[in-house]
Amino acid sequence: MPEAGQGPGSGMAKLKGWLLGVLLFAGPSLPLSVAQAQDTYLATIAGDGVQRVRIEGGNYLFNPEHIVVKVGVPVELIVSKEPGLVPHSLIIWSPRAGIDVDVALDEREKTVSFTPRALGRITFYCREKLLFFASHKEKGMVGTLEVVE
Ligand SMILES: [Cu+2]
Known part of the structure; x- marks a missing residue:
């Protein structure tokens, strides 16, 4: 054998x-x-009555990926992206809440402002996509803006 x-x-x-x-x-x-194990950021209201939140985009995620803000209080998002050639953007769109953010992220910080007008969870994402590859959104570059009382 x-x-x-x-x-x-x-x-x-x-x-x-x-x-x-x-x-x-x-x-x-x-x-x-x-x-991907990012945590929740609970915005606090600064002395000038504004909720400031820093968000950084990377490959392929946002940090933090879950942001909680108060309704009816002005929000300033200080947005940027980590160094590198890959472009990133931040889209937050909710007509119901009066939010329309569409910004190309840069290594230099930019500020976008809005005041959330309705409670709920809004998904934010990156709209970038390279040729036939999966979009950044599909790769997990999404997050949640939660508007609470
Ligand atoms: Cu991206």
């Missing part, structure tokens, strides 16, 4: 190869899942 000696050995080699493949496949995705 010449095959009996060879069979298990090659089977094991295949298994090792498969495990290596799994590790190589899982490896690069680990830093991404850590980077």
Whole structure:
């Protein structure tokens, strides 16, 4: 039985190869899942009555990705993007809440202002997309602006 000696050995080699493949496949995705673990930012009202929130866009996420602001109180978003060649933008659109933000992000900070007029959760996102690749929004570059009382 010449095959009996060879069979298990090659089977094991295949298994090792498969495990290596799994590790190589899982490896690069680990830093991404850590980077995606952003937290909630609860805006506070400054002495001048404005809620200021800093948002940074990166590949492919916003930090913070969940922002909570008070209704009827002016908001100033101080927006920027991390250094790099990949363009990013920030779109927040809710006619109901009176919010229409459409800004190209730069490494230099920009300020956008609005006053949220209605309660609820508004999804914000990046509209960039390179050729036939998935849009940044599809890659997870989305966040939530939550307007509370
Ligand atoms: Cu983007």
